[in-house]
Amino acid sequence: MLLVDDERDFVDTLSKRLxxxxxxxxxxxxxxxxxxxxxxxxxxxxxxxxRMPGMGGIEVLQxxxxxxxxxxxxxxxxxxGAKEERAARALxxxxxxxxxxxxxxxxxxxxxxxxxxxxxxxxx
Amino acid sequence: xxxxxxxxxxxxxxxxxxxxxxxLAPRRYRRLFRRVALSTAxxxxxxxxxxxxINYYQYQRAIEAETRQPIASQTTNAQRAVEFFLKERESxxxxxxxxxxxxxxxxxxxxxxxxxxxxxxxxxxxxxxLGVIDATGRQRxxxxxxxxxxxxxxxxxxxxxxxxxxxxxxxVFLGFRKSPHFVIAIRQEGAGGAFIxxxxxxxxxxxxxxxxxxxRPSSDAFLVNREGVLQSTSRNYGKVLDRCPLKxxxxxxxxxxxxxxxxxxxxFLGYAYIENSPFVxxxxxxxxxxxxxxxxxxxxxxxxxxxxxxxxxxVIYFVSRNMVRRIREADVARAQVFHKMEYNNxxxxxxxxxxxxxxxxxxxxxxxxxxxxxLQDRITLxxxxxxxxxxxxxxxxxxxxxxxxxxxxxxxxxxxxxxxDIQFETIELDGLLKEVLGFLDxxxxxxxxxxxxxxxxxxxxxxxxxxxxQQVFLNIINNAFAAMxxxxxxxxxxxxxxDTTVAVHVKDDGMGIPSENLERIFEPFFTTKPGIGTGLxxxxxxxxxxxxxxxxxxxxxxxxxxxxIVKLPxxxxx
Numbered sequence: 001m002l003l004v005d006d007e008r009d010f011v012d013t014l015s016k017r018l019x020x021x022x023x024x025x026x027x028x029x030x031x032x033x034x035x036x037x038x039x040x041x042x043x044x045x046x047x048x049x050x051r052m053p054g055m056g057g058i059e060v061l062q063x064x065x066x067x068x069x070x071x072x073x074x075x076x077x078x079x080x081g082a083k084e085e086r087a088a089r090a091l092x093x094x095x096x097x098x099x100x101x102x103x104x105x106x107x108x109x110x111x112x113x114x115x116x117x118x119x120x121x122x123x124x
Numbered sequence: 125x126x127x128x129x130x131x132x133x134x135x136x137x138x139x140x141x142x143x144x145x146x147x148l149a150p151r152r153y154r155r156l157f158r159r160v161a162l163s164t165a166x167x168x169x170x171x172x173x174x175x176x177x178i179n180y181y182q183y184q185r186a187i188e189a190e191t192r193q194p195i196a197s198q199t200t201n202a203q204r205a206v207e208f209f210l211k212e213r214e215s216x217x218x219x220x221x222x223x224x225x226x227x228x229x230x231x232x233x234x235x236x237x238x239x240x241x242x243x244x245x246x247x248x249x250x251x252x253x254l255g256v257i258d259a260t261g262r263q264r265x266x267x268x269x270x271x272x273x274x275x276x277x278x279x280x281x282x283x284x285x286x287x288x289x290x291x292x293x294x295x296v297f298l299g300f301r302k303s304p305h306f307v308i309a310i311r312q313e314g315a316g317g318a319f320i321x322x323x324x325x326x327x328x329x330x331x332x333x334x335x336x337x338x339x340r341p342s343s344d345a346f347l348v349n350r351e352g353v354l355q356s357t358s359r360n361y362g363k364v365l366d367r368c369p370l371k372x373x374x375x376x377x378x379x380x381x382x383x384x385x386x387x388x389x390x391x392f393l394g395y396a397y398i399e400n401s402p403f404v405x406x407x408x409x410x411x412x413x414x415x416x417x418x419x420x421x422x423x424x425x426x427x428x429x430x431x432x433x434x435x436x437x438x439v440i441y442f443v444s445r446n447m448v449r450r451i452r453e454a455d456v457a458r459a460q461v462f463h464k465m466e467y468n469n470x471x472x473x474x475x476x477x478x479x480x481x482x483x484x485x486x487x488x489x490x491x492x493x494x495x496x497x498x499l500q501d502r503i504t505l506x507x508x509x510x511x512x513x514x515x516x517x518x519x520x521x522x523x524x525x526x527x528x529x530x531x532x533x534x535x536x537x538x539x540x541x542x543x544x545d546i547q548f549e550t551i552e553l554d555g556l557l558k559e560v561l562g563f564l565d566x567x568x569x570x571x572x573x574x575x576x577x578x579x580x581x582x583x584x585x586x587x588x589x590x591x592x593x594q595q596v597f598l599n600i601i602n603n604a605f606a607a608m609x610x611x612x613x614x615x616x617x618x619x620x621x622x623d624t625t626v627a628v629h630v631k632d633d634g635m636g637i638p639s640e641n642l643e644r645i646f647e648p649f650f651t652t653k654p655g656i657g658t659g660l661x662x663x664x665x666x667x668x669x670x671x672x673x674x675x676x677x678x679x680x681x682x683x684x685x686x687x688x689i690v691k692l693p694x695x696x697x698x
Contacts, residue, residue, distance in 0.1 A: 007487055013494035020501050078486025081479075081538060085614055097489035103497050 001025045001110070004034040004060065005049040005076075009122040010099075011030070013119025014047075017103060035063055043071050045113045047106070048093075050077040050084060058084070070120065072113035076101060139622030148459060153452045161640040161671045168436050176429045180422065189420040192381040194435065195414075199379035199407045202337045202345060206398050206405055209330060213251075213308050214291060216242055217321050221312045228316040230256045230265035232273075239267045242323075250326045252305060257283070257320040268324065286311050286320055293401040295363060296327055296347075296355040303328055304357075304364045322555045331356035331364065334405075342410040348372055349402045360386075360408070380525055383411070464670075467646070471667055474648040482534035489530050496523040548587050548696050553618050553628060554579045556590065562615075564605065571610040580619035586626055587696040592668045599665045600630050607634030607686060624694055625674075631687040637680035645678065 001018070005011040006029055015025045026041075028034040031052055037043065046064075050057035057075060064071055075088050078099040085096045094116065095109045135136050139263040220226050220238050253268020261278030277283040286292035292309045299305035309322040313546040334356050337345040346358035352372045357364045370384055370393065390411035397404050412419060500520045503510050510516060554577075561568075561575060568575060604614055613632050621627040637645060644650045646666040669676040673693045682684040 007491065008488065010491045010494055013491065013498050017494065017498050017501050020505050078490060079483040098531075098535070099486045100493035100527055103491070103494075 002034060002037060002043045002046045002071075004028045004031070004052075004057075006030060006052040006100070007049070018107075021107065026079060031057070031060045034060055035067075037069070038064065038069050038071060041042060043069070044117050045110055046071050046073045047110070048073050048078050050075060050088075051079045058087055058091065061088060061093060065091060070117070072117050074106075074109050074113060141643060148452070148456060153448055156451070157444055157448040160448065161440055164444065165437060167317035168440070169433055172429070172432060172436070176425060177433075180425060183421060183425075184418060187415060187421075191414045194393075195381045195392050195394040195407060196379050198337065199381065199396050199405065202334065202407060203396035203398065205337075206330075206334070206347070206403065210293060210398065210401060211346055212309070213323070213325060214248065214310060214569040214693055217308065217310050217323060218312070221310075221314065221321060226256060226313045226321060228256065228258060228264065228319040230270045232265050232267055235265045240252050250329075252299065252324040252326055257309075257322055259287075259318050264319070267419055272499055282307070282309065283320070289400075291400055293403075295353070295402050298323060298365065299326075304331065304356075327356065327364075335359060336406065340409075340413065342413055344406075344408045345402045346406055348406055350404060360388075364413045368406075370408070372404065373404075374480070398681050451510070455598060468670070471648060471663065478537040478648075482537040485530065485534055489527055490536070493527045495522065496520050500524070513554070528557055547589050547591075549590055550585050551590055551593065552585050553583065553626065553692075556593055557597055557616060557618070557628070560594055562603060567605060568614075571605075572610060573605065574613040576613065576615040578615070578617045583618050583620050583626060584694050586692055586694050588672050588692060589691060592672065593692075595666050596668050596690065597628075597630070599661050600690070603662065604630060604632035604634065604686065604688075607636070608632050609634065621691055625691050626694060628692070629687055629691045630690070636684055637678070638682050638683040639680075642678060642680055646676070665692060 001023055001027055003011050003015055003018075004027075006116045008029060011027055015027050018025045026037060026043075028037055033056055034048070036056075038046075043087070048057045049061060055063075057077065061073055061079070064073065072112070073088075073092070074093045074095045074097060075085075075093050076099060088096055094113045097109065098108065197552070208636050213228075220242070225234060225238055237257065239251055239254040242254070253264055253266065253270060253272075255272060256265040257277060258264050261276050261280070261283050263272050263275045263277070266273045282292050282294060286309045290311045292307070296304045296306045304327045305324050306327055307322060307324050309320050311318060311320050329346075334345050334347060335358075341359070342359065344359045346356035346361065348368045349355055350372055352368050352370075354362055354364050354366050354368050358366075358368065361368050361370065369386060370374075370391075373380070373382060373393070373395055375397050377397075379394055381392055381394045383394040384391050384393045386408075390408070392406045392411060392414060394407040394409075395404055486555075500517065501512060503517060503520075558577070561577075567573075601614070608614070613631070615631040617629040617631075619627055641652065648663040650663070666676050669690060670693075673696070675689075675691040677689045678686060679689070
């Protein structure tokens with residue numbers, strides 16, 4: 001599980017709450033950092049913000065696809081309308097959520113993403 | 125940098141074209157029409173009038189000149205004839221003196237013989253008598269019907285004149301047998317001295333001859349003396365020795381034609397003074413007869429002028445009116461387009477602002493959400509007991525609730541700014557509206573609101589987006605319900621507006637909208653109920669209708685009700 005967002009306050013708090021719910025969570029504050037972690041350690045589910053300085057969320061998504069990483073990406077953004085949603089889903093985003101998000105909804109989306117990932121892995 | 129919360133980013137820059145929008149008041153167009161019509165009429169009619177006037181006067185003068193010419197000739201000829209007549213008589217007298225038959229030493233018998241031969245040789249204007257008068261003015265000899273022998277003319281004016289000039293011709297007088305005569309006297313030197321030979325001449329035949337000069341019954345020719353007494357009988361102006369109504373013109377050497385007016389109208393008067401006599405020859409012809417050609421030409425000209433002027437005025441009136449009408453229509457259309465443009469700009473600006481604000485707020489909102497959630501977690505998930513745990517949790521709950529409320533608001537703001545694609549499908553409007561009414565069925569029944577539904581038979585199905593149309597009508601009907609009292613009536617009418625448009629009327633009998641607000645109800649954030657809602661409903665509705673290629677209008681009267689008119693295109697804008 002990787003949380004990617006440049007808003008540190010937000011992402012730190014969220015990671016604490018997820019940890020309290022027994023999830024293994026890593027944090028990246030930018031797109032480059034995120035890709036680094038994915039390349040180095042792998043990642044099953046990513047919660048990705050769109051608006052980040054430098055490499056934005058869409059670009060991260062693109063690079064993930066290009067580099068062939070198998071990650072389920074849940075977009076969690078305060079910006080973005082239908083256009084961004086379409087673009088993200090076209091790039092294979094699993095879910096598109098708006099901030100502020102209810103923690104339970106988030107957890108639910110994560111679990112589904114995880115399940116999907118397991119499905120893929122077990123499929124021949 | 126890119127800070128959408130900065131209102132300056134959305135500052136509306138007015139285009140100079142818009143700044144000069146003129147008024148659409150009917151008064152302005154009436155004035156325009158008057159200006160156009162008057163100036164065109166002036167420019168076309170004035171020259172026409174001037175030209176016609178000039179032509180009129182020129183023709184009149186030319187034709188008059190042409191008319192005068194023959195009259196002048198006739199007058200001159202007549203003048204010569206009369207002068208010749210008088211000269212003939214004078215020569216006759218001089219001849220008999222030259223012959224030597226008449227001298228100062230005269231005798232009556234000889235004179236009578238002379239008279240007789242004069243009478244037979246010159247039958248026109250017969251000599252009535254003959255007399256010899258000596259230098260003292262005493263009648264020496266006489267032949268004729270009067271008893272003038274021995275009479276003295278010493279003091280008389282004519283005697284004086286004949287001595288001075290050598291010849292004298294008198295005015296006409298009623299003489300022998302009450303017929304008109306005149307006297308001609310010549311002074312002769314003879315053996316024995318100067319004497320005067322005086323003769324009286326009958327004018328009857330002269331008079332008649334003169335009259336024949338005027339051939340037409342309305343023409344006239346006659347002699348008058350310088351005091352205006354007729355010397356011959358005129359056809360139209362009286363008998364001999366009557367006063368001629370026409371004033372005698374001043375002396376000129378030859379013949380002259382002038383215009384006079386008599387009791388029947390205008391006449392051309394040709395006149396000539398007869399030499400050595402008191403006579404003035406007058407020849408008259410009626411104006412309307414000799415200028416007959418002119419009167420008909422004049423009438424034609426005036427008729428033509430009249431008809432032309434009327435035609436010109438009519439054409440100018442209709443053309444100007446139509447042109448001004450078209451101008452007005454164009455101005456109105458342009459004003460409408462500008463209004464829409466301006467409105468759309470505003471809408472877009474507000475949309476962008478709203479979206480920007482919403483986006484920016486979402487992040488801090490998310491932080492509050494997570495932090496409060498974290499607090500909640502700490503309390504609920506840990507094993508410790510917290511003092512006043514319930515109260516703490518309640519407080520955190522209210523924080524989270526407020527976050528939720530903010531989130532709803534920002535989502536609505538974002539929804540307002542979102543540009544959704546239109547998914548076209550064929551829609552039967554009556555079905556769609558009945559569906560929408562279905563959503564509000566419960567409220568209608570509960571509040572006793574009567575709903576009337578009418579659809580024209582020839583209403584076509586339209587191509588549009590179902591979901592967005594539902595939103596539009598839901599919004600409008602909701603507004604109507606909100607405005608109505610319980611027991612009110614809502615009327616929905618659907619019909620074909622024209623070949624390409626369908627119109628839906630939603631009419632309520634609620635409280636109505638005051639006219640000063642009518643212009644503003646589609647404005648974003650405009651609401652008459654502060655605190656309730658965002659004031660975005662109708663502006664969103666307006667935006668959707670515009671996007672679908674339609675038109676949304678409202679008519680309202682306070683206390684009576686409101687009518688929303690939604691016009692939609694039958695087919696999607698290509």
